[in-house]
Amino acid sequence: MTGTYSIKFIDDTGNRSDNAARIIVTAPDPQPNQIILTEREDTDVPPFQGEKVNTFYDATFDGLLLDGTLLWDSITQNIDDLSNIDFAGPINSSGSYEFQNKVDMGAIFNLMLKRRFVTSGLFVNDLIDSRTALIDTWTEFDGTQADDVNAKLLVATTDIDPATSVSASYEQSGTTITITKTDHGYSVGDFVVIDFTAGSATDGNYEIQTVPNANTFTVTASASATISSGTSCTYGANFTQFNTFANGEYTARGFKFKCELESNDPAQNINVTELGFEASVKRRTETVNTSIASGTSAKTVTFANPFFTGTGSLG
Structure with a gap:
């Protein structure tokens, strides 16, 4: 990825180098691709409209940050005494942001x-009085270099319509939830968002644990319960797990994106100011060696590898 990278080294005892080395990388682009979509979560109005967990957009810093752990009802001191109301209490150690829209290519293509x-x-x-971690754990005393934080950009893919919604039924015994749907076609290790429209099971993104047969699959709930069979639910497309988003070529129909934020110091935060991606397809030429009869009617030419011609539901 083109850009300037700052690198600090850490030895096996946790000591860090004093200064960061800078490396400038320029990625080669010998044959420009055809750009089909440019997505920026930070330039939406308002910015960052996707699903947030322990994160929020801060206009002062103009970016996505981890929020504080102190709940409003837990604040006992005067509001005027808080150094920053948005970051009351220690900073959350982790949080996430899922992009507002999925990408649908309409069919499986190389992207x-x-x-x-x-x-x-x-x-x-x-401020000294605002820092809650033990002083022996501080990696930076002066408060000038916040390098105990991290952020990761992730991508998950599916080979079917990412907007798929399937009506099914379920039952729960202990922490095992069994989903029943004729010929569901899903596999162990797939991730699926389930909406439990009846009963007390908790909605969420679940990993399929077992597939007893073609008509059932199981997931694991975070809490034990007993729910009778035949209770209604709906579930979405089967995605892969979220993997590190590295620049490159992906083969799938649908894509969804997520950013994970981390802090190992309750006084430090990470500010995501630009977040998005550029999607493109390679330029290529293919030929068909079969004869085409002349005439005034329209002709259909079928290539071995289909071309992406666009779709109204791209993103």
């Missing part, structure tokens, strides 16, 4: 993806 990802670390609780 080149290039990420847009700009982040920086910062101290939001840099």
Whole structure:
């Protein structure tokens, strides 16, 4: 990925190098691809409209950050005494942001993806009285270099329509939830978002644990319960797990994207100021060696490898 990278080294005892080395990388682009979609979550109005867990958009920093762990009802001191109301209490150690829209190519194609990802670390609780971690664990005392944070950009793919919604039934025994649907076609290790429209099971993104037969699959709930069979639910397309989004070529029909934020110091935060991707297809030429009869009627030419011609539901 083209850009300037700052690198610090850490030895096996946890000591860090004093200064970061900078490396400038320029990726070669010998034959430009055909760009079909450019997505930026940070330039939406308002920015970052996707699903947030322990994260929020802060207009002051103009980016996506981890929020504080202190709940409003738990604040006991005067509001005026808080150094920063958005980051009250220690910073959450982790959070996530899922992009607002999925990408649907309409069929399975090879797609080149290039990420847009700009982040920086910062101290939001840099006063001595605001720092809750033991002083022996501080990696930075002066509050000038926030390098105990990280962010990752992830992608998951599916070979079917990402907007798929299937009506089914379920039952729960202990922590095992059994989904019943004739010829569901899903496999162990697939991830599927399930909406339990009846009963007390918790909606969420589940990994399929077992496939007893063609008509059932099981997932594991976080809490034990007993729910009778025949209770209604709906589930979506089967996606892969979220994997690290590296620039490159992907083969699938549908794509969804997620950003994970981490902090190992409750005084440090990470600011995601640019978040998105560029999707493109390779330019190519194919030929068909069969004869085409002359005439005034329209002709259909079928290529061995289909071309992406566009779709109204791309993203």
